Amino acid sequence: MNLIDFLNSSPVNFLAVKTTAEILEKAGYKSFDPTDKMPEWKAGDKFYTKKNDSSIYAFHIGEQSLSDAGFHIICAHCDSPTFRIKPHAEMLCEGNIVKLNTELYGGAIMSTWFDRPLSLAGRVIVK
Secondary structure, three states: OOHHHHHHOOOOHHHHHHHHHHHHHHOOOEEOOOOOOOOOOOOOOEEEEEEOOOEEEEEEOOOOOHHHHOOOOOOOOOOOOEEEEEEEEEEEEOOOEEEEEEEEEOOOOHHHOOOOOOOOOOOOOOO
């Protein structure tokens, strides 16, 4: 999957995690539930785990010992920048149009948002 396909299939972090898990599965990674008993891992094993379906952590056990090869950590996050819908967001506007009030989350470069159509995506939490 190329970058543009990944971005198109991942408009929110929940879908980015799902897409990443699919890519990892195709690359031979196995899903791991951290609440289960820890399996015996050996050199060459590849596994991943998700938390809250909004973050994903992948590991590849190297062939050399830690004392010989050390380890590498590569991290990224995919939840920012974005606009979040505020609680009680409905705003009745001229012409009986309802808008949803939003707030900015993260350090967006605002000029890059002005020429694109926006839509809703994500997860709804019901009390």
